[in-house]
Amino acid sequence: MTERTEIPVEFRCIVTLGIDFDGPSHEVGRGIAPLGIHSWGRYSARSGIPRHMEMLSRHGVPCTFFVPGYDARCHPDTVRAIDAAGFEVAAHGYLHEAWDLEEAEESRLLHQTDDILRDLLGKPVLGWRSPSGRKTQNTMRVLKSLGYIYDSSDKDYDLPYRLRFGGGKDDWMVELPNNTYSLDDFPFYKFSYTPPSEVLAQWQSEFDAVYASDRFFVLTVHPRSGWGSGTPARTRILDQMIGYMRSHEGVHFFSSAQFARWCLDHPQQLEEVTIP
Numbered sequence: 001m002t003e004r005t006e007i008p009v010e011f012r013c014i015v016t017l018g019i020d021f022d023g024p025s026h027e028v029g030r031g032i033a034p035l036g037i038h039s040w041g042r043y044s045a046r047s048g049i050p051r052h053m054e055m056l057s058r059h060g061v062p063c064t065f066f067v068p069g070y071d072a073r074c075h076p077d078t079v080r081a082i083d084a085a086g087f088e089v090a091a092h093g094y095l096h097e098a099w100d101l102e103e104a105e106e107s108r109l110l111h112q113t114d115d116i117l118r119d120l121l122g123k124p125v126l127g128w129r130s131p132s133g134r135k136t137q138n139t140m141r142v143l144k145s146l147g148y149i150y151d152s153s154d155k156d157y158d159l160p161y162r163l164r165f166g167g168g169k170d171d172w173m174v175e176l177p178n179n180t181y182s183l184d185d186f187p188f189y190k191f192s193y194t195p196p197s198e199v200l201a202q203w204q205s206e207f208d209a210v211y212a213s214d215r216f217f218v219l220t221v222h223p224r225s226g227w228g229s230g231t232p233a234r235t236r237i238l239d240q241m242i243g244y245m246r247s248h249e250g251v252h253f254f255s256s257a258q259f260a261r262w263c264l265d266h267p268q269q270l271e272e273v274t275i276p
């Protein structure tokens with residue numbers, strides 16, 4: 001194992017923003033019609049994503065949108081608009097699968113989503129985030145065969161690392177772990193109905209600590225209504241959070257693919273971990 005990952009000193013703090021599309025796939029995958037009271041996912045495509053894109057463009061910061069294949073099929077113009085605005089589109093399951101899959105079925109769904117996104121974007125997809133956090137060595141093998149350079153599913157570390165899934169020289173990918181609890185909107189809006197002002201205070205306190213220590217800050221939000229950040233007041237605190245981070249010296253925003261490429265160029269600076 002190499003030494004602990006070191007973020008180079010020229011980057012005082014690296015920030016990656018991940019927006020998980022989580023449109024109607026979230027309901028349809030659970031057998032629920034995405035209409036009426038269950039139309040929070042449709043809000044993502046119609047209102048939340050345009051609102052987030054306007055805000056991100058105003059700040060001039062990059063961002064990665066993790067998109068389920070089903071949502072891309074339902075809302076192709078929204079996905080094209082994300083790409084046309086200069087943001088990264090990455091994969092996030094097909095029906096936002098949050099259940100166990102046989103290897104063959106998982107492989108089919110990973111290929112299906114990749115085909116949909118590639119056709120829409122006219123270019124390769126480079127990253128993936130598991131809808132549930134679930135993944136296996138087989139998941140990594142399939143993604144690697146599709147040309148993906150990073151995974152952003154694990155919750156086990158504060159820094160990027162090399163995730164090894166086999167014994168071959170190239171059997172590894174960049175892992176960009178994320179923090180599903182204090183740096184995600186979901187638990188605040190789903191479980192505790194935390195007021196947006198308090199969510200902002202929580203994110204700022206995590207940022208202050210990261211800025212002073214590990215210096216890799218990854219924030220995940222969902223543009224849905226319901227438990228997401230798509231609504232006006234919740235988007236506004238995301239807006240304020242980005243402004244807060246930008247006010248600090250030496251903060252660099254990267255899309256996940258941009259930062260994964262930096263990691264690929266500096267593999268010796270990354271710790272290596274093998275999937276058990």
Ligand SMILES: [Zn+2]
Binds near residue numbers: 020021022092096131
């Ligand atoms: Zn999701």
